[in-house]
Amino acid sequence: MGLTVQKFGGSSVADAERIMRAAGRAVKAKRAGNNVIVIVSARGDLTDELIDLAKQVSEDPPRREMDMLLSTGEQQSVALMAMAVHTLGEDAISFAGAQIGIVTDSFHTKAKIRNIDPTRIIEALDQGKIVIVAGFQGVDENFNITTLGRGGSDTTAVALASVLKADVCEIYTDVDGVYTADPRRVSDARKIARISYDEMLELAALGAQVMQARSIEFAKRYGVTIHVRSSFNDNEGTYIVREAPEMEDIVVSGVALSKNEAKVTIRAVPDKPGVAATIMGRFAASGVNVDMIVQNTSADGITDMSFTVDRSELPHARKVAQSLLADLGGTGVESAEDIAKLSIVGIGMRSHTGVAEKMFAALAAVDVNINMISTSEIKLSVIIDAKYADEALAAVHAAFELNKPPA
Amino acid sequence: MGLTVQKFGGSSVADAERIMRAAGRAVKAKRAGNNVIVIVSARGDLTDELIDLAKQVSEDPPRREMDMLLSTGEQQSVALMAMAVHTLGEDAISFAGAQIGIVTDSFHTKAKIRNIDPTRIIEALDQGKIVIVAGFQGVDENFNITTLGRGGSDTTAVALASVLKADVCEIYTDVDGVYTADPRRVSDARKIARISYDEMLELAALGAQVMQARSIEFAKRYGVTIHVRSSFNDNEGTYIVREAPEMEDIVVSGVALSKNEAKVTIRAVPDKPGVAATIMGRFAASGVNVDMIVQNTSADGITDMSFTVDRSELPHARKVAQSLLADLGGTGVESAEDIAKLSIVGIGMRSHTGVAEKMFAALAAVDVNINMISTSEIKLSVIIDAKYADEALAAVHAAFELNKPPA
Numbered sequence: 143m144g145l146t147v148q149k150f151g152g153s154s155v156a157d158a159e160r161i162m163r164a165a166g167r168a169v170k171a172k173r174a175g176n177n178v179i180v181i182v183s184a185r186g187d188l189t190d191e192l193i194d195l196a197k198q199v200s201e202d203p204p205r206r207e208m209d210m211l212l213s214t215g216e217q218q219s220v221a222l223m224a225m226a227v228h229t230l231g232e233d234a235i236s237f238a239g240a241q242i243g244i245v246t247d248s249f250h251t252k253a254k255i256r257n258i259d260p261t262r263i264i265e266a267l268d269q270g271k272i273v274i275v276a277g278f279q280g281v282d283e284n285f286n287i288t289t290l291g292r293g294g295s296d297t298t299a300v301a302l303a304s305v306l307k308a309d310v311c312e313i314y315t316d317v318d319g320v321y322t323a324d325p326r327r328v329s330d331a332r333k334i335a336r337i338s339y340d341e342m343l344e345l346a347a348l349g350a351q352v353m354q355a356r357s358i359e360f361a362k363r364y365g366v367t368i369h370v371r372s373s374f375n376d377n378e379g380t381y382i383v384r385e386a387p388e389m390e391d392i393v394v395s396g397v398a399l400s401k402n403e404a405k406v407t408i409r410a411v412p413d414k415p416g417v418a419a420t421i422m423g424r425f426a427a428s429g430v431n432v433d434m435i436v437q438n439t440s441a442d443g444i445t446d447m448s449f450t451v452d453r454s455e456l457p458h459a460r461k462v463a464q465s466l467l468a469d470l471g472g473t474g475v476e477s478a479e480d481i482a483k484l485s486i487v488g489i490g491m492r493s494h495t496g497v498a499e500k501m502f503a504a505l506a507a508v509d510v511n512i513n514m515i516s517t518s519e520i521k522l523s524v525i526i527d528a529k530y531a532d533e534a535l536a537a538v539h540a541a542f543e544l545n546k547p548p549a
Numbered sequence: 550m551g552l553t554v555q556k557f558g559g560s561s562v563a564d565a566e567r568i569m570r571a572a573g574r575a576v577k578a579k580r581a582g583n584n585v586i587v588i589v590s591a592r593g594d595l596t597d598e599l600i601d602l603a604k605q606v607s608e609d610p611p612r613r614e615m616d617m618l619l620s621t622g623e624q625q626s627v628a629l630m631a632m633a634v635h636t637l638g639e640d641a642i643s644f645a646g647a648q649i650g651i652v653t654d655s656f657h658t659k660a661k662i663r664n665i666d667p668t669r670i671i672e673a674l675d676q677g678k679i680v681i682v683a684g685f686q687g688v689d690e691n692f693n694i695t696t697l698g699r700g701g702s703d704t705t706a707v708a709l710a711s712v713l714k715a716d717v718c719e720i721y722t723d724v725d726g727v728y729t730a731d732p733r734r735v736s737d738a739r740k741i742a743r744i745s746y747d748e749m750l751e752l753a754a755l756g757a758q759v760m761q762a763r764s765i766e767f768a769k770r771y772g773v774t775i776h777v778r779s780s781f782n783d784n785e786g787t788y789i790v791r792e793a794p795e796m797e798d799i800v801v802s803g804v805a806l807s808k809n810e811a812k813v814t815i816r817a818v819p820d821k822p823g824v825a826a827t828i829m830g831r832f833a834a835s836g837v838n839v840d841m842i843v844q845n846t847s848a849d850g851i852t853d854m855s856f857t858v859d860r861s862e863l864p865h866a867r868k869v870a871q872s873l874l875a876d877l878g879g880t881g882v883e884s885a886e887d888i889a890k891l892s893i894v895g896i897g898m899r900s901h902t903g904v905a906e907k908m909f910a911a912l913a914a915v916d917v918n919i920n921m922i923s924t925s926e927i928k929l930s931v932i933i934d935a936k937y938a939d940e941a942l943a944a945v946h947a948a949f950e951l952n953k954p955p956a
Binding site for chain 1: 565568569572599602603605606607608610611613614615617618620621624625627628629631632633635636642643645647648692693694
């Protein structure tokens with residue numbers, strides 16, 4: 143007998159009708175002869191509503207209490223889902239994280255799973271029940287309720303799929319799968335049938351909203367096959383799988399565009415050893431994540447240092463940069479928000495040459511200037527002016543012929 | 550250092566403003582030098598909304614899942630209350646029933662508390678924290694979440710007050726205390742300063758909504774002093790206490806009116822031994838609670854049996870009565886809903902004579918006919934036509950001079 147793990151996000155269980163539909167999928171998998179574990183998120187906007195309520199009584203709510211509050215959203219969903227499965231004629235039982243021993247560390251609002259005790263789930267599966275588990279939550283050693291942070295339900299699903307050796311971990315969402323580019327921006331974007339964990343990790347880090355990076359890391363480490371698919375139709379979605387040799391034949395798997403970046407430049411810094419380390423050390427100590435870094439060619443022993451940060455961190459990053467001026471002797475701090483980051487991702491980049499040239503040529507052909515470049519083994523990102531973003535995305539997508547299925 | 554238990558009902562924590570006000574009371578008690586435990590119900594109409602949601606996915610939701618769903622209401626309240634206390638500058642920690650070992654039996658939706666482990670509460674109190682506990686809920690031996698039924702938060706409060714030997718268990722509600730009659734019906738109804746457990750039990754059974762009967766039984770058994778008071782002002786409310794000798798001087802403590810009754814009559818039943826037992830046995834077996842019973846004087850060996858049931862159970866009671874006709878040989882079943890039950894309650898009735906006469910005379914003076922009578926040691930109830938209910942209530946309230954403070 144197979145074991146299927148199904149995870150339904152908030153939009154897939156937003157109301158009674160959608161809960162019934164999701165329950166229908168679980169029942170169908172059960173009647174096809176599988177053991178079924180369902181992981182559920184909080185309904186629709188409930189989490190945001192609860193956060194709003196918390197803000198009405200506290201400007202800075204204690205994180206332990208925030209977890210106590212938010213974990214109720216998933217608990218409601220599992221109870222309703224179990225009821226819906228009963229209505230459809232199968233037996234079901236719901237569990238909060240605490241009830242199945244999802245033990246985490248004590249970092250409230252962003253806890254990490256340490257251990258899962260599958261005894262009770264196995265017992266329920268053996269009794270023929272569909273097991274419904276609250277995503278996003280656990281308990282620490284002292285039975286304080288914890289939550290796993292944004293996208294935590296994906297992590298719960300992958301962790302359970304791993305511990306219980308599921309055949310597949312199905313992630314039901316409101317899109318059909320992972321695309322070669324955001325279909326809202328690129329009309330001929332194509333759904334990707336199979337993608338490697340590493341590529342998916344890069345895409346997630348680049349702002350693809352499909353799955354959270356942490357759950358993909360988890361899946362990679364334990365070799366969990368993920369199937370991202372729509373909760374609104376029966377189409378095959380995208381499988382996220384272990385890298386296979388033939389995958390290298392595909393040079394570029396997808397193109398990602400992010401507009402959440404901002405650029406900070408420190409002008410006229412002395413170009414001497416240790417300066418870059420000082421700057422980056424200060425940012426790291428301040429908790430600001432620096433993404434791309436460019437140091438211009440030195441003239442007269444003076445250089446400009448530019449780097450990008452998450453746009454939400456710009457005010458904080460400017461303050462840190464300003465504080466560095468006095469120490470380093472630069473002449474000023476500038477920043478810009480009208481930038482975009484365009485990236486190509488593909489494990490085939492490792493074995494193919496000329497990928498960067500092809501991307502740069504495509505951008506040059508539509509007169510888009512490149513401000514900054516950064517590369518990793520399977521990714522190439524450029525910073526461009528925001529106003530050219532969509533045009534550049536389309537040009538690069540076309541240059542790599544991503545609208546056509548791979549050979 | 551004293552220990553105060555405070556319980557806030559749903560209307561007292563319905564929104565952020567009310568939560569802040571309730572938190573303010575806890576903080577005030579803390580700063581007056583007490584250890585403080587707060588028990589909280591679900592916000593306003595949340596429980597009803599969740600029940601409604603459950604009905605949308607299931608006509609007859611499994612009770613275990615119902616408990617899983619409904620218990621989230623109280624959990625949200627405790628988290629928000631703890632946040633509010635923090636905002637006011639005191640330390641607080643919230644607990645779900647499971648976290649402080651409120652162990653119950655497994656009768657979902659109406660579980661009974663078996664044991665409470667106060668260790669974690671005492672630890673938190675010793676650390677100077679205000680302890681916020683979710684009312685209405687516990688866990689059974691297998692960590693399934695259970696709920697205690699209607700008014701269950703009162704029971705949680707009284708149980709904790711008992712286990713931790715609190716000086717007082719304050720029940721905050723939307724009324725000022727317990728009155729000699731419903732103040733919405735009797736304009737000169739007077740707030741009762743002190744009332745015995747037994748009187749309060751009778752009043753609760755008669756439909757006074759202030760507290761659930763089970764929590765008062767609990768308080769009586771363990772001698773917990775209850776103070777019912779308003780969450781909207783600082784007035785002294787009503788103390789529910791152990792009976793004291795001087796209480797017997799008050800003949801009648803209060804008058805209660807209930808319109809939730811219905812009358813069923815089985816016509817022309819043979820008047821022979823065992824018939825009444827057969828009828829009552831059948832009702833008991835069907836789960837219909839019969840309240841008052843009257844058997845008319847027999848004529849020609851034939852009699853009418855009348856009894857009252859809760860109005861919501863009338864359709865079921867009629868069916869049971871109909872099924873009895875065949876067995877007993879009666880001629881028909883009649884029922885009426887236009888009745889009301891008027892009751893006087895007072896432990897002084899035990900030691901004073903003439904109480905019934907005084908009540909009947911008051912009713913006769915306003916031309917109200919009595920259909921049925923039932924008495925207990927400290928209670929006297931009559932069934933009258935519903936249309937005379939308010940007039941009769943006022944007359945009886947006046948006859949016992951309940952508007953005047955006791956001597």
